[in-house]
Amino acid sequence: MIESYNIDTIKNKDKFNLIKKYGLTQFDSGNYTIPRQKIIIGDKTFFTDSLKVQVNNIVIDSTKGLYEIKPIIAVDRSGSDWLKYLLLISLIISLIGFLIYWFIWRKKPLTEEQQIALLPPYDRAKLALKKLDESNYLEHQNLKDYYSDLTFIIRRYLDEKVYDRALESTTDELISRLNLLKEGNRVDISKEDIKNLENILKRADLVKFAKSTPDIELAKIDRDTIDLEIDHVKEALPEPTEEEKLLDQKYREEQARKKKRNKIILTISLGVFLLIATFIGFSLKYGFNRVKDTIIGHDSKELLESNWVTSEYGFPPVTISTPKVLKRVELPIPDEYKASVNTTSFVYGSLLEDFSIAVNTTTFKQAPEGGIDVEKTIDNTMKSMEEQGSTDIVTLNEKFTTPNGAEGIKTHGSLKFDRFKSGNFEVLKYVMFHFTSENVLQQILLTYPDNDIYADQIMERILNSVELKQAEE
Incomplete structure (x- = not known):
């Protein structure tokens, strides 16, 4: 075809x-x-x-003479689907890897706010004063916002370098704390500097809460005073010791490790999520067991999806499709039958394996009187299976017709077999077919695991492929 x-x-x-x-x-x-x-x-x-x-036959015009044999023509090898799937999977993995790199691992350019946040507190305060100068608060006489930003600059600087509650403290609380720090020799700041800060902070409170309107020039002087006080506070702060510098370095290193660890955890979590989502998606489409068996592996599934072989065995030939090629074996024949019969056997597997397939052809040199006794042959096969260790054999017989019209007897059922001699018996299914003619007995015997959907599909495919040919054909 x-x-x-x-x-x-x-x-x-x-x-x-x-x-x-x-x-x-x-x-x-x-x-x-x-x-x-x-x-x-x-x-x-x-x-x-x-x-x-x-x-x-093709009608040949002998008047035209003979032609030379045509040369061999090279043909392009057609690509298989696995290459397409490989390229598709590679593309998907590359896309996912690129997205993970781009959004997680890539060193992103810092925004202006992030760059400012990385500056030391002193540089950040000076930059904030510069931005305040560039604002239009004084031109529009918006003294409330001007003093709010101005006092926030000095409070934040003090919060980071002197007193960690400067932002949330009232003016009196902050000034009181600065005096305590000076008296305790924690900060070498002068009383004049503290007084200047107190005056500006209280003036700012009046502007923000009492709607006071100081002169624009005074606001500019306050700005310059804050600029100067930032310098004085910096000078008053003690230099960090080597131990403090080491602790600060360790802290930065720990933060870097923590950041990297978070990236690794995020990448692994995302990878696991994608794997689970992919598994669930394929399970919904193809079924959980099929996806699981594809990933983990299943002997029956691998046989079902392997390259099957269709071949003829024995004479008259039995055509059958199987996952593996059947090998010819020589089965022992009792001495009393050697002179009267010829047998050929082709086998794959045995009862000791998950699957077994056997095609046996027995040719009698002289047709038996009364015809070939199929029932006796079935009984002998059952006895042979019992001798190999099979127990609890259940047998059903029915007529069977192959796709090409050959009629025979189908014997099927189940049995228990201890493959490893451990006392644990496994349930196997078996199917036998017997076809007879005048002096030929053809037998097909198959065994396979119970409760195995792939094994059932294998058997169904094998059974639908069986065809017999008569010797004269």
Whole structure:
């Protein structure tokens, strides 16, 4: 078969005709028979008629002479889907990696506010005074906002370098604290500096809360005084000791490590979230067990999705599709039967493994009187399985017809088997098919795990592939 075309639907009055076409090819001339095809509609099974096809030789015009053999033509190898999936997955991973780098690990340019925040308190206070000069408060006589910003500058500087509650303290509380620090020799600031700060802070309080309106020139003088007092406070502060510098360095290093650790935690958390989200998404689409088995691995699933082999075994040939090629083995034949029968066996696996497939063909040199006893053959196979350690064998028999119309007996059921001789018996399913002609017995035996959806699919695919050919064909 070279192509399977889509089903064509044609309405014929009050009915619909479904037409399925196949493209076939055959390179050898002769007469061929297309066997009956199995069609399943709902829960009913139908078979088409067999077709006889004659393939004729090509008519050759001998008057034109003979031509040279055409040279070998190189063809492009078609790409497989796995390469597309690999490229898609690589693209997605690269995109996620780039986004994680860009938003988490990339050294982002600092904003103006961030750059100012990194400045030392002294430089930050001086810069704030410069920005205050650039404002239009005095031009618009907006003294309230002007004094608010001015006192905030000196309070924040004192909060960071002298007294850590300067921002939240009242003017009297702050001045009282500065005097205590001076008396305790904690800050070498003069009484004049403290007095200047007290005057400016109280004037600012009057402007903010009592709507006082001092002269613009006085506001400028207060600004210059604050600028000078910042310098004096800096000079009054003791130089940090080596121990303090070391502690400050350790603090910065610890902060850097903490920042890096947070980035790592965020990256891992994001990666885990994406993995879980991807797992849930695929589970909703394809089912939890299928996704789990794809990630972790499942022997039955790997067999189901492997490259299957369709081949003919024995003579008359049995055509069957299997996940693995069946290997020919020589089975022992009792001495009393060696002269009367020939056997061929092709096997994959055994009862000791998860799957086993066997195709046996027995040819009798002389047809038995009364025909081949299939029941006896089934009993002998059951005894053989019992001798290998099988117990609690459940047996059901029914008629079976292959897709090409060959009829036989189907025997199926379950059994228990201790593969590892540990006392733990596993439940296995088995299916046997027996087909007979005048002097030929053909047997197909399959065993597989119970409660395994992939094993059930494997068996169904194998059973639907079984075809028998008569010896004369």
